[in-house]
Amino acid sequence: MGTVFLASMCRYSSGVPGRDHASGRLTRSVALLDTRRELARPAGASSKVCKNGLTSLRILGDNPESAKQIPPDNGEIMTHDEATLRAREIASRVLAPAAGPNDKAGRFSTEAVDSLGQSGLLALMLPPDLGGPGLGPRTFAAVAATLAEADASVAMVYLMHILGVATIRSARPSAAKGVTPLLQEVVAGRHLSTLAFSEPGSRSHFWAPMSRARRNGSGVCISAKKSWVTSAGYAKSYIVSSLAPDGAGPTDSTLYLVPADTPGVSVAGAWDGLGLRANASAPLALDDCRVPSSFQLTDDGAGFQVMLNVVLPLFNLGAACVALGLCRAAVAGTTAHLKSARFEHLGQSLGESLPTLRAQLASMQIDTDGLSARIDDLIEHLESPREATMLRVLESKAAAGDVAIGVTSTAMRICGGAAFSKHMSIERLFRDAHAGAVMAPTGDVLREFIGKALLGMPLF
Numbered sequence: 418m419g420t421v422f423l424a425s426m427c428r429y430s431s432g433v434p435g436r437d438h439a440s441g442r443l444t445r446s447v448a449l450l451d452t453r454r455e456l457a458r459p460a461g462a463s464s465k466v467c468k469n470g471l472t473s474l475r476i477l478g479d480n481p482e483s484a485k486q487i488p489p490d491n492g493e494i495m496t497h498d499e500a501t502l503r504a505r506e507i508a509s510r511v512l513a514p515a516a517g518p519n520d521k522a523g524r525f526s527t528e529a530v531d532s533l534g535q536s537g538l539l540a541l542m543l544p545p546d547l548g549g550p551g552l553g554p555r556t557f558a559a560v561a562a563t564l565a566e567a568d569a570s571v572a573m574v575y576l577m578h579i580l581g582v583a584t585i586r587s588a589r590p591s592a593a594k595g596v597t598p599l600l601q602e603v604v605a606g607r608h609l610s611t612l613a614f615s616e617p618g619s620r621s622h623f624w625a626p627m628s629r630a631r632r633n634g635s636g637v638c639i640s641a642k643k644s645w646v647t648s649a650g651y652a653k654s655y656i657v658s659s660l661a662p663d664g665a666g667p668t669d670s671t672l673y674l675v676p677a678d679t680p681g682v683s684v685a686g687a688w689d690g691l692g693l694r695a696n697a698s699a700p701l702a703l704d705d706c707r708v709p710s711s712f713q714l715t716d717d718g719a720g721f722q723v724m725l726n727v728v729l730p731l732f733n734l735g736a737a738c739v740a741l742g743l744c745r746a747a748v749a750g751t752t753a754h755l756k757s758a759r760f761e762h763l764g765q766s767l768g769e770s771l772p773t774l775r776a777q778l779a780s781m782q783i784d785t786d787g788l789s790a791r792i793d794d795l796i797e798h799l800e801s802p803r804e805a806t807m808l809r810v811l812e813s814k815a816a817a818g819d820v821a822i823g824v825t826s827t828a829m830r831i832c833g834g835a836a837f838s839k840h841m842s843i844e845r846l847f848r849d850a851h852a853g854a855v856m857a858p859t860g861d862v863l864r865e866f867i868g869k870a871l872l873g874m875p876l877f
């Protein structure tokens with residue numbers, strides 16, 4: 418996975434349709450071999466590959482020079498600071514007031530998506546030549562954590578959209594004509610995308626779809642059941658995985674862009690989750706959907722590489738940031754409760770009265786700052802890839818899921834009956850935090866990958 422990951426980072430970071438920087442088609446067995454080698458290799462031995470991948474990423478990511486190249490249609494240039502400011506404004510004006518009611522009603526916030534579109538944040542990582550600000554993982558992380566602090570459901574909608582757009586952007590050259598108008602819609606703030614990978618048959622093993630595309634003239638026909646699709650029914654396009662028509666193995670998938678209005682696409686059930694209730698992660702059915710070749714994003718069988726190399730690093734970073742936002746909200750909510758709730762008979766607030774609660778609050782803060790430092794480290798790795806970068810990618814989501822569950826669980830305990838009886842937002846944070854460990858790659862699967870990689874075993 419190491420080499421294939423880094424090779425695709427080159428492609429991802431300079432992935433303007435029409436240019437293909439991938440170093441040729443790598444077979445799965447080569448990728449697995451390289452994964453073992455990459456992680457076992459002496460320090461510095463892979464720096465050439467790393468350097469290539471990361472150099473390109475750095476040019477795109479959070480580069481003030483690239484921001485200056487934005488064709489300013491409204492006179493504004495979105496820098497890292499401006500993007501973070503816009504996210505904060507939307508979080509406090511749109512997300513925070515509605516998070517509780519939307520959670521209760523399981524209601525998807527179209528207002529949040531509209532605001533993100535109007536602010537330019539939906540096009541955050543698109544490069545200047547496509548009309549975006551060309552901001553990178555550092556800004557994406559700050560925006561995702563800021564949104565999650567106010568409403569993790571919306572942050573997850575945003576995360577899945579950014580992944581969808583990154584996948585579209587990494588499309589093979591022959592799809593340029595098909596996908597460019599859609600990317601322009603993203604820049605205009607009118608297009609929300611998402612990933613439709615998971616299927617009931619292979620469950621959390623999203624890399625092994627059970628559905629298989631059938632050839633139909635120059636395109637394909639797809640019938641598939643997708644078990645969970647964030648923003649189902651609200652996204653304007655779905656990035657759909659399916660086994661390639663002639664794929665021989667379980668990971669020989671292809672990725673397709675399927676516009677939501679394609680005949681045969683339908684939301685196949687309601688979303689009534691324990692957490693992230695306001696993000697419409699419902700099942701989706703594709704019934705004999707015709708997909709033209711201009712919407713085939715990867716070569717036949719090359720979907721697996723894009724899942725691992727384009728989607729995985731950004732997903733794990735974003736999921737860790739959602740966890741961080743939840744932790745920060747839990748610390749803030751718990752602090753406020755310890756200051757305001759009182760033992761009237763003692764004439765003291767809870768915080769003044771009980772050292773045990775102060776110690777638990779301190780632990781929440783320590784764990785939250787630890788997660789923040791871990792995310793900073795991951796961002797640095799993505800900006801300057803090196804030997805352990807892939808390991809950090811795998812570790813970050815696994816660790817973040819546990820931290821979020823731990824911190825919000827402690828918040829539940831500290832806030833006691835007030836939290837248990839749903840008088841504060843802590844129990845929403847607690848429920849939302851549990852989604853991170855379930856979303857694939859799950860915490861268990863990540864540990865499996867890390868353990869196998871350390872032992873030099875094939876991952877798949």
Ligand SMILES: Cc1cc2nc3c(=O)[nH]c(=O)nc-3n(C[C@H](O)[C@H](O)[C@H](O)COP(=O)(O)OP(=O)(O)OC[C@H]3O[C@@H](n4cnc5c(N)ncnc54)[C@H](O)[C@@H]3O)c2cc1C
Nearest residue numbers: 612613614615620621645646647693698855856857859861
């Ligand atoms: C809120 C939410 C939003 C989602 N949005 C999307 C989306 O937009 N697009 C999408 O494609 N999917 C999405 N998913 C689906 C998600 O990524 C997983 O596919 C899904 O949650 C898997 O659930 P499962 O119970 O079927 O997993 P199972 O595979 O049944 O897992 C059950 C348990 O087994 C463990 N396990 C599985 N395999 C291994 C292994 N090899 N080693 C060790 N332990 C293992 C798991 O960790 C888990 O604890 C979403 C899920 C949630 C909760």
